[in-house]
Amino acid sequence: MKNIDWGNLSFGYSKTNYNVRCYWRDGQWGELEVSSSETINIHMAATCLHYGQAAFEGMKVFKGKDGKVRVFRWEENAKRLQNSSNGILMAPVPAEIFKKAIDKVVELNKNFIPPFESGASLYLRPLLIGTGAQVGVKPANEYLFVIFVTPVGPYFKEGFKPVSIQIARDADRAAPLGTGNIKVGGNYAASLKSGQRGHDEGFSSVLYLDAKEKKYIDECGPANFFAIKGNNYITPKSPSILPSITNKSLMTIAEDMGMTVERRAVAVEELSGFDECGACGTAAVISPIKNIVDRDTKKEYKFCADGNAGPICTKLYDRLRDIQYGNEPDKFGWVTILK
Numbered sequence: 001m002k003n004i005d006w007g008n009l010s011f012g013y014s015k016t017n018y019n020v021r022c023y024w025r026d027g028q029w030g031e032l033e034v035s036s037s038e039t040i041n042i043h044m045a046a047t048c049l050h051y052g053q054a055a056f057e058g059m060k061v062f063k064g065k066d067g068k069v070r071v072f073r074w075e076e077n078a079k080r081l082q083n084s085s086n087g088i089l090m091a092p093v094p095a096e097i098f099k100k101a102i103d104k105v106v107e108l109n110k111n112f113i114p115p116f117e118s119g120a121s122l123y124l125r126p127l128l129i130g131t132g133a134q135v136g137v138k139p140a141n142e143y144l145f146v147i148f149v150t151p152v153g154p155y156f157k158e159g160f161k162p163v164s165i166q167i168a169r170d171a172d173r174a175a176p177l178g179t180g181n182i183k184v185g186g187n188y189a190a191s192l193k194s195g196q197r198g199h200d201e202g203f204s205s206v207l208y209l210d211a212k213e214k215k216y217i218d219e220c221g222p223a224n225f226f227a228i229k230g231n232n233y234i235t236p237k238s239p240s241i242l243p244s245i246t247n248k249s250l251m252t253i254a255e256d257m258g259m260t261v262e263r264r265a266v267a268v269e270e271l272s273g274f275d276e277c278g279a280c281g282t283a284a285v286i287s288p289i290k291n292i293v294d295r296d297t298k299k300e301y302k303f304c305a306d307g308n309a310g311p312i313c314t315k316l317y318d319r320l321r322d323i324q325y326g327n328e329p330d331k332f333g334w335v336t337i338l339k
């Protein structure tokens with residue numbers, strides 16, 4: 001598209017040409033449909049509206065220096081959407097349909113894939129919602145799977161710069177045995193209020209603690225937490241954390257770099273002993289953390305003394321981006337080239 005300022009894209013929605021849709025009715029998935037409409041027409045009693053039958057995914061497509069278009073670990077997103085479906089009783093989308101939808105929607109919007117030089121990418125948002133009407137609390141008998149796309153810049157306009165994070169003990173994102181481990185809309189509704197307050201108080205994100213004991217670190221609103229201590233990559237293990245594909249990939253890269261990966265309960269007090277901390281997810285890959293302020297105890301944990309991202313965070317970030325853009329051989333088999 002001639003009129004897109006690729007270098008200054010934000011992480012937000014902008015209209016593209018097409019989206020793809022697939023309906024589950026009478027117990028089966030129908031044909032993939034192409035739409036140029038930005039709206040969906042659903043029954044007012046649809047279960048996604050009343051009872052939260054809604055799950056989503058977030059993934060990116062990159063144009064390499066070689067002009068090839070790559071999608072990162074789509075099989076993981078397909079699997080996670082199926083887990084989300086199982087968690088809130090929605091019809092799971094088969095991986096074949098998921099992949100077909102990716103191929104189609106990327107092909108139809110190829111003019112919106114940012115050029116390599118821009119550092120931007122095409123964000124894919126798969127969405128699965130219960131569309132069947134119910135008034136009693138029951139799963140829907142009809143579902144809609146949609147993928148829309150939007151070109152996005154790097155998450156942070158300022159670049160790879162450390163951010164401030166707030167611990168809020170008076171809010172929980174997810175219950176220990178609730179839906180924190182699946183990517184459903186309700187978790188986001190539960191975090192909006194504390195997240196907004198955190199923003200208003202000058203923080204880029206809230207770090208939630210485990211809901212039961214308030215002793216251990218769970219994750220940031222929309223991103224997993226990790227820390228570097230010596231040669232160790234440490235990331236919390238908890239039943240209420242959403243398994244981030246970025247975090248999973250960073251653990252593999254860390255191991256490949258000769259680091260030891262620790263996935264375990266991480267107590268808040270450990271923060272004072274960490275060399276580097278980061279939040280990770282598809283949107284930003286890594287947001288290095290410069291300080292974490294506990295809203296209730298007023299305790300502050302500081303990192304990045306010189307104001308820049310730490311060396312290990314930087315190395316991890318660069319390697320993952322290089323794999324995604326095809327600058328580095330895909331030694332872990334994470335990348336699929338799209339036609």
Ligand SMILES: *Cc1c(COP(=O)(O)O)cnc(C)c1O
Nearest residue numbers: 222223224242244245246281282
């Ligand atoms: C999507 C998401 C993440 C990041 O997952 P990625 O697969 O790395 O994008 C982390 N936490 C929550 C709560 C999420 O919804």
